[in-house]
Amino acid sequence: MQAANYIVKCLEDQGVDTIFGYPGGAVLPLYEALRKSTTVKHYLSSHEQCVVHSASGYARAEEKAGVCIVTSGPGATNALTGIATAYADSIPLVIISGQVPTYAIGKDVFQEADIIGASEPFTKHNFLIQNANELPEVMRRAFHIAQTGRPGPVLIDIPSDIQKNMISTSAMDLGKMDIPGYKPVKNGHPKQVKKALHILQTSRKPLIVAGGGIMRAKACKSLLEFVEKSCIPVVHTMMGKGALPEDSPYSLGMIGGHGHTLARQAIKEADAIMIIGARISNRAVIGLDLEHKDKSLIHIDVDPAEVGKNLNTHIPVVGDAARILDTLADKMDQCTGIKWFDSLECEDLSTIQNDQFNPVNIMKILDQNISNDAIITTDVGQHQIWTARHLPIYGERQFYTSGGLGTMGYGLPSAIGAAVAKGTNHQVVCITGDGSVQMTLSELGIAKGTGCPILFILLNNSRLGMVRELQDKAYGNDAYFGIYLNNNPDFCKIADAYGLKQYKTTSLDEFEGALKAYNESPEATLIECIIEPEMNTMWG
Numbered sequence: 001m002q003a004a005n006y007i008v009k010c011l012e013d014q015g016v017d018t019i020f021g022y023p024g025g026a027v028l029p030l031y032e033a034l035r036k037s038t039t040v041k042h043y044l045s046s047h048e049q050c051v052v053h054s055a056s057g058y059a060r061a062e063e064k065a066g067v068c069i070v071t072s073g074p075g076a077t078n079a080l081t082g083i084a085t086a087y088a089d090s091i092p093l094v095i096i097s098g099q100v101p102t103y104a105i106g107k108d109v110f111q112e113a114d115i116i117g118a119s120e121p122f123t124k125h126n127f128l129i130q131n132a133n134e135l136p137e138v139m140r141r142a143f144h145i146a147q148t149g150r151p152g153p154v155l156i157d158i159p160s161d162i163q164k165n166m167i168s169t170s171a172m173d174l175g176k177m178d179i180p181g182y183k184p185v186k187n188g189h190p191k192q193v194k195k196a197l198h199i200l201q202t203s204r205k206p207l208i209v210a211g212g213g214i215m216r217a218k219a220c221k222s223l224l225e226f227v228e229k230s231c232i233p234v235v236h237t238m239m240g241k242g243a244l245p246e247d248s249p250y251s252l253g254m255i256g257g258h259g260h261t262l263a264r265q266a267i268k269e270a271d272a273i274m275i276i277g278a279r280i281s282n283r284a285v286i287g288l289d290l291e292h293k294d295k296s297l298i299h300i301d302v303d304p305a306e307v308g309k310n311l312n313t314h315i316p317v318v319g320d321a322a323r324i325l326d327t328l329a330d331k332m333d334q335c336t337g338i339k340w341f342d343s344l345e346c347e348d349l350s351t352i353q354n355d356q357f358n359p360v361n362i363m364k365i366l367d368q369n370i371s372n373d374a375i376i377t378t379d380v381g382q383h384q385i386w387t388a389r390h391l392p393i394y395g396e397r398q399f400y401t402s403g404g405l406g407t408m409g410y411g412l413p414s415a416i417g418a419a420v421a422k423g424t425n426h427q428v429v430c431i432t433g434d435g436s437v438q439m440t441l442s443e444l445g446i447a448k449g450t451g452c453p454i455l456f457i458l459l460n461n462s463r464l465g466m467v468r469e470l471q472d473k474a475y476g477n478d479a480y481f482g483i484y485l486n487n488n489p490d491f492c493k494i495a496d497a498y499g500l501k502q503y504k505t506t507s508l509d510e511f512e513g514a515l516k517a518y519n520e521s522p523e524a525t526l527i528e529c530i531i532e533p534e535m536n537t538m539w540g
Contacts, residue, residue, distance in 0.1 A: 050409075052082025087122045092152065094154055123152070136174055193317060200298075210237070226329040233250045275311075276301075301317075413446075437491070
């Protein structure tokens, strides 16, 4: 079988029915094979970075590896930002990149780039195919590595001549897969789990910190069952938003520099903290004293490299979050005591007037007008923080953002991937800013072309608002530089040019009216909200 045809067959055998891509000369044989496929649907993006972001949104919605294809040279290097974004947030992807012919590698020919070397820091693993007979084993390894242990992106670089070569029958006869050195631990060590259980049962003020690893391990249900049995409250990192429904009485909000007061107070008072599926990077712990001498730290993660990396952990537990939580729940005593966190003080939002057109009230109205199973995506900036702080995730809602790398431009293409995964009857809402959206604005046309009723909420303050806020904090309010977006386009005209419905709103009534119009006749829609430029994320 020709290698290009075999690659498509492998995708079909892996259950792949959707891929995102951008063709070029180095992947022509593969695209010819895809053209003949009756089961794999291809979605063209406007830029290779968007190709990967869309595959990421798809992967999160489908809870399996997303697949994308890019060509050689600039096609592959353009994809690096998307790959690094997925790596930072542990999203399973299989990226297939075309490469110049094998005889030309290393000769600096047209559109040659060493994508293996360039992507090494940002991939869980990568492969350069040097013989067509390597493909059968590499393809199945790629999907296995991407989706097991700590998920992540895996890249396969395939020279164009090899795509045309034939694969021998013997090479396609695969035995049991065995990858030396790759044996992810699933069950936590019994003694470590027992120690963790003892700490939780004997502490006066236990607390759970939930990270994005809860979602990657499909452990949300296990977390909820454990929390309801143990009555231990939960705070979350930004990537852990939605790990526990935020309408739960045990949900205390987000930690970190942009987190909730209640969550920070809980961290301060807790005497035992169990961190699950979180790296606990600098953004999550800023302003928090997690290593206080009076606190016992338990860290659960499937990646042993992350356990204790940023904190001096007393009880490290390596393994799958769902399995460990289920084990803890089975052995945990049913809670009958008083909830220690009831005495914590909530945030005071009394300064926020209900008629003000500000992000807090915009999120409140949005919450009331979207479904309880909506997928929410964001870009990066002030709007990301306002969404994380003020738009609750409960029911079947999900929250997708770039938390690790902080990639502007992520929200729009990831919304496309999520919408493609869920279909035209599922609500996907992308919340973005006037700075971020212009990173990948051309994807509006792709969004319209999917036929999915994606809703785009654009908070426009004519600023790079987060940078302005950081400059203000670091140097004072007379030190703003390089943050003015005074030449912004008319976003509604651009949306109209791409065929989207569009509304420009300057009041809560207008915003609510636009949402109602969208809900009455769902289709790809942009709602632009003109907000004050000097608002800060921690205001309110």
